[in-house]
Amino acid sequence: MKYLLGIDFGGGSSKATLLSHEGKVAATAVTEYPTLYPKTGYAEQNPGDWYDAVKVGIAKLIKESGVSPCDITAVCLDAATHTAVVTDDDFNVVMPSIYWTDTRSIKEAEYLKENYGEMINEKCLHQPSTIWTLPQLLWVKNNMPETFAKIKKIFFAKDYVRHMLCGDYATDFIEAEGSMLFDVNTLSWSEELCKILNFDVKNMPEVKAPTDIAGKITKKAGEDTGLLEGTTVVTGSTDTVMEVFASGAVKEGQMTLKLATAGRICIVTGKAYPDKNLVNYSHLVKGLWYPGTATKACASSYRWYRDTFGGSYKDLDTGAKETPIGADGLMYHPYLNGELTPYNDPKLCASFTGVRASHTKGHFSRAVMEGVGFSLIDCKNAIHEIGIKMGDCATIIGGGAASPIWRQIVADMLNIKLVTTNNSDSSFGSAMTAGVATGVFPSFEEAVEKCSEKVSETLPNEENHKKYLELYKDYKKIHDALAPIYQNRG
Template identity: 30%
Template structure:
């Protein structure tokens, strides 16, 4: 039997999956690592923690599975995006990594927008947001200049781990697209952006395709994990790109909705000249010469978790959501906006905050629970509508993540999006996408599409109900008004937070 391994380097843990030629996950393992928040708005991790726990996870995967190392042909990676790892000439990290959810770089974002103006969107195709990598580099430039002077390269999280496993420096296009230093359409580092901030282009690693072989395991890594030193290693991709691959979003017209802590609407795209004016993200795909369009709701599943922890801490999610399918669409006139940590799409606004609108004495816990789910889904529909307004057809959406675990929520997505929602038989998310990159790289399939056809199987679909679609269309128009009506109020409330 032949296997490949997918390694998903997340924010809280690394997950490894062992996948056979039929696309079945034979075994999986996961190891957590700490998050450091030395100041408000700071979010950091020690890159060595990623390496150590990845090695532990790989070793456990091999021990539990009992699979002979020679049966494992290759491995690849998915990784949390945007995190800054600065390494010196010997490959040693110069400081803790600054993560995607670190918000210290507002001033640097303003600087980028002011210096580059319209060039930023024409080259990097994305607005300057605190999560991206270039603002983090500029923060180091301004606050820790001696470290930047010592830096030989900047890497992203998975690229540092892969370097430690292989000794090879590289970055794939899908992850590089989230740095704001890549010419996304031209697939090369932008000297214009780098030079605008007096950054040497030599700070950027070589660029590779996500499915490209970048080496084999170093002997000491093979010893520590039990894997064969000849195991082929492939570059891998950004977590969202790998999530798209793992959901089979690999051809025109395919769209997915992922509801985890944050929420993502992602659609495959081959046209590189589309202009969304920065309303959505436009990144390189893990598939060659392809892209994906992505809208983000910052607090999707997190809004539901917050609601449960705050108002129903003694209840499980299953108990909390019991009976919501008996509540009519619109929760009897109760609307929720999921802006509890700010918002990303279509409103890149760090100051906006959430609201319940329309509360009355007749509303019970189940009304509030349904309203929270509807508000999250309305926010994701705003991204769906941006795609449709750009001429994309969105008739079917693959739903993954926590939002795919509840039947009522799946039907709600069908009705709010007015599209058929498809739930997958087995969903491993970005880890499966990483395994598929390895399978394709190893030559198991002639294309990623054929790999997806063999690995990914639909389990059930949910068709929109015309009457409910009409009701939600009216409610969605009201939902869209709430942002504009509450923005100035939230700005005035800022002084009291």
């Protein structure tokens, strides 16, 4: 039997998925690494950790599955977008990568908005904020000039790891759309945008399609990972588009709801919808887009809560389930790293409000889940205001989707049906993409038919929905009351 290998790089771990040519998952392996927070507002990752995770993850996968490397026909990678890896001419990394949740580039984003906002919006379909690569690199230029002078190549996370595997210097056009250095109208690097950094556009990576063949596993990479030298390496793309694909959303009108590091509602459309509350990216399927809203700290809020206050996810879920709707007045706002939709405010801070002596850990657990849910109501309202038709059913994806109680809370809050599939994570989507790229699956649609299967539904409770709409009013009032305080903190 032959297999396809998909590898994802997320906020705290890498996941590898081995998918048979028949569309069945043979094995998965997860390898953790840290996101570093050296200063307030900073969030960094070390590119070397990603490659170390690949070596450990693939070895684990091969050992546990018993699959011979000779039977792995293609490899495809994905990662969170906007995460630049900057190197010198010899591809040596010159500094840690600034992760997309980092907020240090507030001043640079404001400068870009004031001086280049119209041009950037026209070319990139977005307004500058701290999540994009251009303001992040402008911060490096302004604050670390000696380091910036060493930068000769700009990779993105999955592209750097793929370079380590096959030696190429390239990215895909969906990834490039997240850099704020790329003209989506011409599908090429923008000389005008690169000039803001005084960076030579000729030094930017070659732009390919996600399904283009990037190269072959080198001898050195084979020795490092256990993969067979000469194995096909596919270009790949961003984690969200791979999740959208993996969930089966390959036709206009289909919707995904993501409970991962970030929380997102994405609807497949036939065009982009430039708006301050939306992130617009092309879909893997030609001619389609998946504009989406975003709350920055979704499952990352729950992970932060677990890591800070202790306990297992299972125990936290149990406590949340035993706590009534509204957590007896305890409310959480999930602004650990500022917020995107609908505020686009990097200065917002997370908070627990309404704390009483009677509150238990279960109350706090439920409050975190509900706080993320309220932020998703913000996202839903933004979609309606923009005029995108939103259906009454979404495929739920991301690590948070594994929690039955969290699924029910979100279904009740948004008053929509949530469908789970057998696999919807991005490494699964990357493995499917490897199959499309190499002809194992004739098309994206046929890959979905062969690999994706609905396994459960979570139906909304109308009475609970009405209760949450009342509580949401308080959620908004608390935001409005606290936001000015955070603005004045500088």
